[in-house]
Amino acid sequence: MEGDGARSAITLGPVDVPKAPDVLARELRERILSGELKEGAALPAERELVKQTQMSRATVREALRILEVQNLVRVKAGRAGGAFVQRPTTASMAKSVSTLIRGRQIKLADLMETREALEPFCAELAAIKRTEADLATLDRANGAIAAPDADLSQFLQANVDWHVGVAIASHNELLIGFMTALSQAIYTGTENAAFVDDSVRAATARAHKSVTKAIRDKDAETAGRRMRTHVHTYAAAALKVDQRDSITVDN
Known part of the structure; x- marks a missing residue:
């Protein structure tokens, strides 16, 4: 009797059973991410997926829609269309991080702190791994930054191009x-x-040229040190002027 009473005191909550489209999407996602399904490979036609999985057409369509939203398949219309495998890219990763930044309304100060933590190491890696093409990208951005007739948006875009160029030169996805x-x-x-x-424009142009020179010279220690000084100085100056708490504008 005592044992029966102990058992009856145990209660269970509702069990979350995955929906059929989620189950199929997860199965296909694992095959894509593991490399079993190769980049560019065509998935079976919708009718064939229904036959193989014994799931409804609506379930198959919803599973493919989930994978399309996750950028793991691309769907083409027409006679030669269908669902084709695509692997995650740095662009899709950047989009996800951008969505997080905007969705969580990350403060500008936090963005600057993160850049200070990451970018000096990017510069060090760039000095070790850079190619001539990488250097050409940095030089073009430096030329655009220093252009006397550049408006604010052109200057800022050139600034982005240079910083992203340093990251690309690190060859770390x-x-x-x-x-x-x-x-x-x-x-x-x-x-x-x-x-x-x-x-600010003049100081930025000088700092970028200085870091670029260290990268060109394959001097990792100097590249990292100069980048650390640059991003810290830029952040301190920007945060004194711009007191907005978070990034809410479409970027």
Whole structure:
């Protein structure tokens, strides 16, 4: 009797049973991410998926829609259409990070702190791994930054291009994704003519050329040190002028 009473005191909550489209989407997602389904491979036609899985056409369509939203398949219409496998890219990663930044209304100060933590190491890696093509990208951005007739948006875009260029020169996909999102968000947060005056432009141009030289010389220690000084100085100046709490504008 005592044992029966102990058992009856145990209660269970509702069990969350996955919906059929989620089950199928998860199965296909694992095959894509594991490499079993190769980039560009065509998934079976909708009718064939229904036959193989014994799920309804509506379930199959919803599963494919889930994967399309997650950028794991692309769907083409027409006679030669269908669902085709695509692997995650640094662009899709940057988009996800950008969505997080905007959705969580991350403060500009936090964005700047994150850049200070990551970008000096990007510069160090860039000095070790950069190619001639990487250097050409940095040089083009430096030329655009120093252009005397560049308006605010042109200057800020050139600034983004340079910072992303340093990340690309690191040849580290995670850093490229993070820095692309961070740079775009900081662009939005510093789009302020009261801050980006002639002195800030000149200081930015000098700092970028200095870091670029260290990267070109394959001097990782100097590249990291110069980048650390640059992003810290830029952040301190920007946060004095721009007191907005978060990034809420479409970037």
